[in-house]
Amino acid sequence: MIRWLLLLIAGVLLGGIVHLTTILMLPRTATQDAYSRLEPIAPFNTVVPVPAPTPDKALMPFMDPAFATAVCRYDLHEGPLRVTVPVSLAYSSVSFFTRHDIAYYAINDRAAGRKTIQLDLMTAEQHSELPEDENVTAADRLIVESPTLTGLVTFRALAPEPGMMPMAKASVDAAKCVRWQGPPPSQ
Amino acid sequence: MRLLTGTLFVLIVAAAVGLGATYFALTRGTTFGGLTVGAWTAQAKTGTIDADPYARASIARIGRLPLALGDGLTFIAKNDDSHRPFDGRCEVVLSGITPAARFWTLTLYNMHGELVANAVHRYGFTSEEIVRHPNGHFTIVVAPRANPGNWLPTGGIEHYILAMRFYDTSVGVATKEGREIPMPTIKTGSCP
Numbered sequence: 182m183i184r185w186l187l188l189l190i191a192g193v194l195l196g197g198i199v200h201l202t203t204i205l206m207l208p209r210t211a212t213q214d215a216y217s218r219l220e221p222i223a224p225f226n227t228v229v230p231v232p233a234p235t236p237d238k239a240l241m242p243f244m245d246p247a248f249a250t251a252v253c254r255y256d257l258h259e260g261p262l263r264v265t266v267p268v269s270l271a272y273s274s275v276s277f278f279t280r281h282d283i284a285y286y287a288i289n290d291r292a293a294g295r296k297t298i299q300l301d302l303m304t305a306e307q308h309s310e311l312p313e314d315e316n317v318t319a320a321d322r323l324i325v326e327s328p329t330l331t332g333l334v335t336f337r338a339l340a341p342e343p344g345m346m347p348m349a350k351a352s353v354d355a356a357k358c359v360r361w362q363g364p365p366p367s368q
Numbered sequence: 369m370r371l372l373t374g375t376l377f378v379l380i381v382a383a384a385v386g387l388g389a390t391y392f393a394l395t396r397g398t399t400f401g402g403l404t405v406g407a408w409t410a411q412a413k414t415g416t417i418d419a420d421p422y423a424r425a426s427i428a429r430i431g432r433l434p435l436a437l438g439d440g441l442t443f444i445a446k447n448d449d450s451h452r453p454f455d456g457r458c459e460v461v462l463s464g465i466t467p468a469a470r471f472w473t474l475t476l477y478n479m480h481g482e483l484v485a486n487a488v489h490r491y492g493f494t495s496e497e498i499v500r501h502p503n504g505h506f507t508i509v510v511a512p513r514a515n516p517g518n519w520l521p522t523g524g525i526e527h528y529i530l531a532m533r534f535y536d537t538s539v540g541v542a543t544k545e546g547r548e549i550p551m552p553t554i555k556t557g558s559c560p
Contacts, residue, residue: 184374199382204390241433242432245531247473284433287436289535
């Protein structure tokens with residue numbers, strides 16, 4: 182009897198380890214996560230519009246139907262990217278996600294405070310390799326450090342009323358994420 | 369033989385407990401560290417790099433992109449203020465005010481996070497579309513049949529989820545539960 186009880190306790194303890202391991206492993210093994218869902222429609226370092234969700238079809242669950250969305254699946258192996266998007270009339274935002282769909286940075290039109298939101302996306306390593314004088318002028322440059330070499334940038338614009346959706350869509354479709362050619366031009 | 373049965377027993381218990389707990393955590397959802405106001409719950413940390421392992425696993429399994437905290441904050445409700453799960457055949461009334469935000473949206477999803485088909489193609493409201501009372505309060509009726517005022521159709525489905533998203537808001541990780549974040553009350557009215 183005691184023996185079985187001890188075995189049961191051992192089993193439960195081992196079960197706890199199994200539980201924690203599976204929770205930690207899951208993001209690495211998931212094949213239907215947002216990044217994988219976007220892979221077929223989004224080539225690297227290109228902005229593609231995400232179709233608006235409908236009851237029959239949605240690329241991802243829990244999308245906000247009041248927003249126009251575009252996405253850039255990025256790859257920083259070749260170097261930093263420059264991300265730009267014109268702000269729309271109501272509310273615009275740019276969000277950055279790691280390869281495992283974790284948001285690490287976001288900015289909205291008011292925080293950016295300009296007609297165009299412009300950010301430079303790079304890894305911490307690429308950031309430290311920037312020439313000194315580049316960093317001095319960084320006061321009006323927004324640099325975003327990506328924790329992973331690949332990931333997602335989403336551009337979103339709110340349509341406060343359904344009639345304003347075409348305008349919101351036009352704003353996010355005008356977004357760009359392009360590789361720098363040489364040192365970035367100063368503003 | 370005793371060793372074999374013993375080992376087998378331990379392994380079976382471990383697999384059942386471990387995988388069971390994982391399944392339970394991911395389907396029922398875990399709410400530790402969440403911000404709860406009435407029937408509404410928000411997980412501010414899920415929209416940051418500090419998201420906990422459960423949130424990460426859940427995001428990967430469902431295949432959604434979380435709302436980044438610098439963008440906005442999502443409040444989810446699955447039941448009314450008296451803990452009764454939402455029933456799409458009933459009339460559910462949301463009323464009150466919201467936390468300060470530049471914009472908010474309210475969206476109705478089925479349990480899989482999909483929009484629900486209805487005759488008027490309305491899946492939610494934005495803060496701009498709402499008709500308000502003179503004192504700034506608003507009432508939204510979530511019901512299967514058309515209602516005057518702010519009517520959000522349920523399509524008559526059995527269970528649904530309401531998501532209220534606040535954009536450009538000061539509510540976040542540091543917000544404590546309390547009076548400074550008013551959320552609409554949720555009451556179930558008449559059921560057929």
